[in-house]
Amino acid sequence: MANEFYEQVYALVRLIPKGKVCSYGVIAEALGKFGAARQVGYALNKCPIDLPAHRVVNRKGNLSGKLNFGDDNMQKLLEAEGISVKNDQIVNFEQHFWDPIKELEI
Template sequence: MGEDIFARVYALVAQVPYGRVVTYGQIARAIGLERGARVVGWAMRRCPANLPWHRVVNAQGGISLHDAPETVPLQRALLESEGIRFDRSGRLDLARYRWEGI
C-alpha cells in the first residue's frame, strides 16, 4: 500500500522528458500529497537506477543534497549534458525548464 506512493512517484519521474525537470513538491501534488515533498525525497533515495532521477530538483531550481557527495555534481553534469544551464549560484531556471506534463 505505502509502496503505491513510491510506485506513483517513480511512474511520474519516468515520464519527465529529456532536457526538462520537475520539483519534489510538484510530484507530491500530482500524487495527491499537497505537502508531501519530503516523502517524495524519501522515495527518491531508493529510485531505481533506470529512471531519470536527475530530472528532479528542488523548488528553487537547485540540486538537493544526496547520500553520496559525488551525486550532486553528477546530477548537474547529467542535466548540463541535456542542454540545461545553471546560473552562478548553481540553480537552473525553472520557468524555462520545468515540465508541466504531470
C-alpha cells in the same frame, strides 16, 4: 516496499521529458499528496538506477540531492540534456520546468 506512492513517484519521474525538470511538491501534488514533498524526496532517496532523479529538484531549482544522487555528476547530466546549471542551481528554471499535472491533465 510495495508502496503505491513510491511506484507512482518513480513512474512520474520517468515520464519527465528529456531536458525538462520538476519539483518535489508538484510531483507530490500530482499524486494527491499535497504536503508530501518530503516523501517524494525520500522515495527518490531509494534512487533506482534507472530513475532520472537528476530531473527532480526543489522549488528553487537547486540540486538538493546532488550529493546523494550517486557518484555521477548530476549537473553534468542536466547540462547534457540542455539544462544550464550554475552554483548547484538550474538556470532559467521556469523555462525548463515541466508540470506533470498540466501534462497529464490533457
